[in-house]
Each structure stands twice: as structure tokens, then as C-alpha cells.
């Protein structure tokens with residue numbers, strides 16, 4: 001078991017514990033991810049776990065993320081605040097984190113899929129892109 | 145959210161026109177006109193699903209519903225209250241995603257947030273009621289004094305008259321905070337103002353109770369968003385609370401629960417047990433009888449919640465929490481049986497927790513009846 005948070009000064013003690021005894025959720029969650037990978041392989045079923053819906057003890061989220069680690073793909077989405085889309089060292093297991101403008105996490109999901117849907121170009125955006133490229137080519141024939 | 149509130153220089157009639165043109169647009173149209181891509185919209189829907197405590201599998205449904213949602217008019221009335229609920233709400237929409245939701249409602253009257261005062265403010269309320277009769281959402285914080293109407297008035301109108309008048313044309317009512325939902329602190333013994341809740345007075349409208357002292361910011365926004373998204377009220381429990389947020393007790397979702405099940409309790413705020421993060425039951429924790437989302441939604445942008453900071457739950461989202469017999473008094477001592485049951489099976493331990501919860505409820509009721517005051521001894525215990 002790790003130590004109680006270090007007191008800031010000789011006299012004042014902060015009573016916020018960082019005990020390993022508290023971490024009861026890490027293993028079950030990793031097993032859930034393993035089962036989700038299994039059904040991705042067998043049936044192509046994708047899964048999403050909302051980390052904010054699980055009553056995690058202090059430090060547990062970090063331990064889950066540390067265990068999953070980082071893999072080959074790390075993408076950033078800059079819209080309505082930053083989003084990070086990271087493939088973990090386990091291919092097919094992604095961590096998607098949405099931040100607000102102040103840099104606070106507003107939601108965090110573990111997605112078990114070959115590609116989180118937020119990374120794919122959306123049909124509506126592709127159609128809008130087609131129109132605007134067509135318009136740009138028509139209007140700026142000389143400069144392009 | 146603050147269209148009418150920010151447009152300080154416009155006359156009420158101009159504002160109505162402005163609102164009308166905006167209310168005609170669906171949320172999808174509004175977002176597209178602001179140049180927000182479909183991908184960003186999906187991000188918005190994912191954050192919204194999480195905020196509404198819905199399964200991520202619901203994201204496509206939420207996207208479809210939000211795309212077609214229209215901006216509802218909201219009238220917010222504050223009666224006998226401390227403004228803590230509004231403080232809580234205004235902490236909630238600092239984020240871009242949440243402010244998008246609030247840009248999607250038309251908050252037409254809120255006497256703490258609006259610039260207009262007195263008759264101009266009342267005129268805004270009357271116009272909003274007339275324009276959106278039968279469709280607006282009424283949000284109420286604070287209890288209503290029934291002893292003497294003079295205890296709390298707004299622009300010379302008693303709280304009772306204003307509530308009854310405004311409720312008539314509301315599609316639904318959201319009572320925010322323990323005062324509006326169950327009478328709260330004004331209702332605490334001996335209830336000097338004769339405070340009652342919204343639900344005590346209004347019986348012919350759907351009422352969603354969002355208790356808490358104050359309620360968690362994302363729970364308030366989550367309930368408002370549910371109404372905005374689906375145009376309906378969420379499933380409620382036996383005392384009118386949305387089950388998605390209040391369906392489980394603090395105790396059921398508490399990360400200290402394994403210690404409770406093993407019979408490991410902090411006996412004082414600075415003993416070894418407290419330092420090791422053991423259960424706070426003996427320090428008066430009301431988690432077993434309290435239903436709220438603190439253990440998962442948490443406070444201060446998801447940082448932590450009272451139990452995580454080492455303080456027991458005081459049961460603020462339950463009726464009569466103030467008269468429960470002392471915040472630092474354990475309602476009943478867990479017996480040795482709990483430890484024994486925990487050794488037999490996990491399911492048995494959970495059952496013991498349920499039984500204890502029931503025991504606590506009756507104990508709490510008798511404490512409320514006897515109304516024992518919290519003394520300095522309780523605080524020092």
C-alpha cells in the first residue's frame with residue numbers, strides 16, 4: 001500500500017488518502033475491455049465505456065490509462081474545445097477524451113473499435129466540402 | 145441562454161421578435177448556421193450523452209433528437225432560497241459544449257441573472273408566458289412561504305401567486321434544489337415561514353424534482369438537456385426525481401464501499417482509518433439513505449465529491465435532511481453481522497447493506513420526529 005499524501009508542512013496534515021487498497025475497479029474494467037475486444041474479433045461488435053459513469057476511487061482512472069498505455073495513433077480534434085483520440089498499446093482499444101476551452105475534461109470514453117466514429121469524415125461534412133471545393137474552383141479559376 | 149438577459153438595450157417587443165426568429169430554427173439548423181461541422185456535433189452529442197448519464201449506445205438517437213430539437217422558452221422563478229442553486233448552474237456551463245446547450249434555450253426570466261429589474265422584468269415574464277403558452281418550461285428554486293405572503297415577494301407579488309400564475313401555462317416544471325423539491329432548509333423544524341415545496345401546491349402539471357443543496361451542476365443541465373432533447377420528462381422515482389441521476393444511493397456507488405462491507409470504519413476524522421480511506425459510516429455518513437449522483441458525476445468539474453475529500457455525506461438530496469438528527473451522528477451502528485455476511489458472499493454483503501439502509505430510514509424518521517438538535521458535542525465527536 002502506498003503512503004498517505006505527504007504533509008505540506010510539519011504541522012498541517014491533509015487527510016486525502018492515496019491508498020492502493022482503494023483500487024477495486026481497475027481489474028474488472030480491464031476484463032470488460034478484454035471481453036469487448038473478444039466480441040469485436042468474433043462479431044465485429046463495437047463497445048464504448050463512459051469512464052464518467054463508473055464510481056472510480058482517487059487514482060484509479062490514471063491506473064487504467066497507465067495500464068492501457070499509448071499505441072501508434074494519437075489524433076487531435078480542435079473543435080468546441082480540444083479532443084484527443086489515442087489508440088492504446090492494445091490495438092482496437094481507444095481512449096477518447098473531450099476537453100472544454102478551459103482544458104477541463106468534460107467526458108472520457110474507452111472505445112473498442114477499429115476506428116472511433118469521430119475520426120471518420122462525416123457524410124454531411126464531405127458533401128459540404130464538395131460544394132465548397134466546386135465553388136472555389138468556379139470562382140477562382142485563374143488563381144488556382 | 146442569455147439572449148434576453150444580454151440584450152439590455154432592446155425593448156421587450158424587440159426581444160420577442162428576436163426570440164421568435166430563433167425559436168423557428170431547429171438546434172441542428174442553428175449549429176450549422178454557426179459553421180459547426182457534423183463531426184463537432186457528434187462530439188457534442190457524446191458529451192451530452194455522458195452528461196445525461198445515458199449509455200453511449202444512445203449517441204445516435206441523441207444526435208437525431210437534438211438535430212430536430214427546437215429552443216424552448218424557460219422561465220426561472222426563485223423563491224425562499226440562498227441562490228446556491230443558481231450559483232451551481234452557472235458553474236455548469238463554462239464549457240463550450242454545455243454553453244451550446246444553453247444557447248439552445250431561451251431563458252426569458254431569471255431575476256438573479258437578468259439585467260432588467262422590477263416592472264420591466266415582470267413584463268418580460270408576462271410576454272414569454274403569452275408567446276409560449278402551454279410550451280414553456282418553468283424552473284423553480286426555493287420554497288414557498290404559506291404562513292404570511294409578506295415573508296417573500298417579488299415586485300410586490302407573493303411567491304404563491306407568482307408560482308400559481310406562471311405554472312398555468314407551463315408544459316412542465318423543474319423544481320431545482322431541496323427547498324423547491326421538499327421544502328429544504330426553510331422547511332426545517334420549526335418551519336417558521338410555513339414553507340412548502342412546489343409539489344405540495346401544484347398537482348396538475350408534470351414536475352421533475354432535482355434535489356440537492358445545491359444539486360450537482362451537470363445534473364441540473366442534464367435534466368434541462370433531457371427536456372430539450374426529447375421534449376419529455378425522464379423516468380422519475382417515487383419522490384419525483386429522475387432515476388438516471390437519483391436511481392442509486394451514494395452508498396451503492398461509493399468507492400469506500402468495500403471497507404464498509406469488510407467492517408472497516410474511520411472512528412474519528414484523523415485516525416488511521418480516516419487516513420487509509422476507510423468508510424465514514426460511523427462519522428455520520430448518510431450515504432446509505434441518500435440518492436444522488438455525487439459518486440459518479442462528482443463536483444467541481446468532476447474533481448471529487450465530499451466523501452472523497454474525507455467528509456461524510458449529509459444527505460442533502462433527501463426530504464428533511466436538516467432534521468435527520470445530526471450530521472455527525474451515525475444513524476445506527478453497523479453490527480458485527482455485516483462483517484460476517486461480507487465474509488460469506490458478496491451478494492450477502494449487498495443484502496446487508498440494503499437491510500441497513502432500511503433500518504437507517506426508520507431511525508432517521510424517528511430522529512426527525514424527536515428533532516434532536518446538533519450540538520457542539522456532535523461536531524466534536
Ligand code: SF4
Nearest residue numbers: 395398423424429431
Ligand atoms: S457509509 Fe458513506 S463512506 Fe461508507 S461506503 Fe457508504 S456512502 Fe461510502
Ligand code: SF4
Nearest residue numbers: 436438457458459460
Ligand atoms: S455527498 Fe451527500 S450531502 Fe454531499 S452533495 Fe452529495 S448527496 Fe449532498
